[in-house]
Amino acid sequence: MKIALLNDTHFGCRNDSPHFINYQNKFYEEQFFPYLIKNNIKCLVHLGDVVDRRKFINHNTAHNFKKVFWDRLKELDIETHVILGNHDTYYKNTNEVNALENLNVGNEVKIYTKATEITLDGLDVLLIPWICEDNMEDTLHKLDHSTSQIAFGHLEVKGFEMHKGVMNEHGLEKQNFRRFEKVFSGHFHKKSDDGHIFYLGTQYQIMWSDYNCPKGFHIFDTDTRELERIENPLPIFKKLSYDDTKENYDNLDLSSYENCFVKLFVNRKTNPEMYGNLVERFYNNTNIHELIINEDTNDITQTVRVDTIDQGEDTLTFLGNYIEQVDTDLDKHKLKEFAKELYTEASE
Numbered sequence: 001m002k003i004a005l006l007n008d009t010h011f012g013c014r015n016d017s018p019h020f021i022n023y024q025n026k027f028y029e030e031q032f033f034p035y036l037i038k039n040n041i042k043c044l045v046h047l048g049d050v051v052d053r054r055k056f057i058n059h060n061t062a063h064n065f066k067k068v069f070w071d072r073l074k075e076l077d078i079e080t081h082v083i084l085g086n087h088d089t090y091y092k093n094t095n096e097v098n099a100l101e102n103l104n105v106g107n108e109v110k111i112y113t114k115a116t117e118i119t120l121d122g123l124d125v126l127l128i129p130w131i132c133e134d135n136m137e138d139t140l141h142k143l144d145h146s147t148s149q150i151a152f153g154h155l156e157v158k159g160f161e162m163h164k165g166v167m168n169e170h171g172l173e174k175q176n177f178r179r180f181e182k183v184f185s186g187h188f189h190k191k192s193d194d195g196h197i198f199y200l201g202t203q204y205q206i207m208w209s210d211y212n213c214p215k216g217f218h219i220f221d222t223d224t225r226e227l228e229r230i231e232n233p234l235p236i237f238k239k240l241s242y243d244d245t246k247e248n249y250d251n252l253d254l255s256s257y258e259n260c261f262v263k264l265f266v267n268r269k270t271n272p273e274m275y276g277n278l279v280e281r282f283y284n285n286t287n288i289h290e291l292i293i294n295e296d297t298n299d300i301t302q303t304v305r306v307d308t309i310d311q312g313e314d315t316l317t318f319l320g321n322y323i324e325q326v327d328t329d330l331d332k333h334k335l336k337e338f339a340k341e342l343y344t345e346a347s348e
Contacts, residue, residue, distance in 0.1 A: 001121035004036055004078075005218040007047035007154070007186025008202045010087065011069070012061035019259050019289035023236045025068045027204050032217060033072050035230060041219070043120065044078050047186030047200065048085025048130060048154030051099045055090065062103060070105055081110045081118070084129040085154040085186060094134035115142045123222040126180070128153030130187075131172070143176050150225070151177060155185040160199055162188045163209040165320060166340055182225065184218075191229075204232055208261070211237045237261050242275065243268040249278045254286045262288050266295040319343070 014020040035041075051057055051065070073080050082100055090097040095113035105111075110118075114135045115128045126148040131139050156171030168188065174197060177183045183197040190213055191201030202210065203217045216231040238260045242249070245268050262282065269275050282291050319339045323332050 001043065001222045002039065002041050003120060003220045003222065004032075004041050004044045005047060005152075005184065005200060005220055006032075006044065006203060007200055008049040008085070008189060008206075009046070009069075010049055010052040010202075010206055011065045012057060013052035013206055016058065016060050016064075017289055019261075020236065021064055022259060023234070024204060025064070026234065027232060028068050028072070031230070031232060032203070033076070036076065036078065039219075042076075042078055044073065044080045045120075045127075045152055045220075046080070046082045047152055047184065048083050049087040049186060050082060050085070052087055054087055057099055057103070065103070070103075074106070074108075080108075081112065081127065083112050083127050083152060083154055083186075086130045089130060089132075093132050095129055095132060096134070115139045117142070117146060117148055121222040123150060124148040125150045125152055127151075128155060130154045131156070140176070143179070146179055149181040151180045151183045153183065153185050154187050155183075155197075156187060157185070157197060159194070160188055160197070161190045161192050162344070163190055164213060182227075184220070184227070189213075198227065204234070205236050208237055208263075211235075211239065235260070237263075239263045239265065242266045242278070244271045244274050249274055252278065254281060257282070258287050260288055261290045261292075263292045263294065266293065269295075 009024075011024075036044075051061065053061075057065075084095045084098050084100065086092075088098045088100060089095045090099075098111070098113065100109075100111050112127045112129050115126060115138060117124060117126050119125075124147060126142060126146045128139060128143075128151060129135070156168065157177075158169055158171055158173055160168055162168050174194070177197060180196075185197065185199050188199045189202045189206065189210060190199070192199050200218050201213070202215055204215050205211070205213070214231065216229045219228045219230065220226075221228070236259070238257055240257075240262065242264060264279070264282070266275070279291075279293070282288060320336050323335045323339065326332075328335075
């Protein structure tokens with residue numbers, strides 16, 4: 001049997017931006033559900049962080065979630081198992097108060113607040129929701145005594161990338177999962193693995209740190225134990241580096257930026273009229289959600305190589321490179337860790 005895997009869908013993220021909702025819905029309407037129908041897949045395991053806000057869900061988020069996602073699952077009669085993630089739970093020390101149960105998704109949906117062994121098509125698997133104070137002891141016991149060969153979870157394991165170039169140094173050790181043949185997890189938005197533990201990454205872009213990071217959903221085969229990735233080629237974050245000494249922007253086709261979040265990096269501007277026309281076209285002739293212009297790079301370029309700025313990297317990578325190149329006697333490793341903690345807290 002083939003099982004669809006989703007994780008970190010984060011319904012309600014980006015403040016319910018209409019552009020993002022349309023982008024998110026397009027994934028379900030044009031990619032995910034058509035694939036399930038075409039391939040007759042009747043089982044879904046969601047690896048946590050179904051919704052984005054821990055403390056509340058507004059009416060628009062609840063409406064879109066049910067219309068685009070939950071009602072379709074019920075309509076297609078898809079057996080659904082949901083492993084709670086940290087964004088799905090109200091309290092940090094227990095999973096018992098959570099968004100899924102309060103959204104009244106129905107008794108036919110299995111929601112897991114504690115580590116639970118189930119059987120899918122004859123294959124024993126351990127489902128591991130977000131580990132907190134309330135379920136820590138029970139979870140660690142089951143990790144040490146489980147007879148399941150496969151584990152699905154929403155896990156924080158040391159030694160994997162959270163975002164591009166940012167390693168996680170907190171949580172459980174890889175050794176905690178030695179009993180399992182394979183482990184599949186949500187939580188970190190970048191896809192990565194060590195051949196044993198697989199972080200699946202998000203199905204679509206959510207934050208700027210997802211820029212240029214491959215996305216897609218997964219299909220797990222209970223017979224072969226193989227994992228197949230179905231790529232999502234559609235981005236919502238795009239960048240443009242401006243240098244009018246190398247390119248004429250008067251006739252640049254802006255259609256590919258429609259309905260996207262756009263960053264414009266102004267590296268060299270010798271023709272103010274051309275630059276002004278380009279910005280005006282972005283605002284007046286395209287339906288972009290947001291245009292962020294980085295024009296004043298003079299102070300930064302005094303201490304940071306220009307090629308670092310030209311690359312238009314995500315925020316954490318840029319901060320790391322910036323700190324690495326600044327002339328200072330301070331501990332650069334500690335500075336980067338502090339910047340990472342602030343960024344992660346702000347993102348959540």
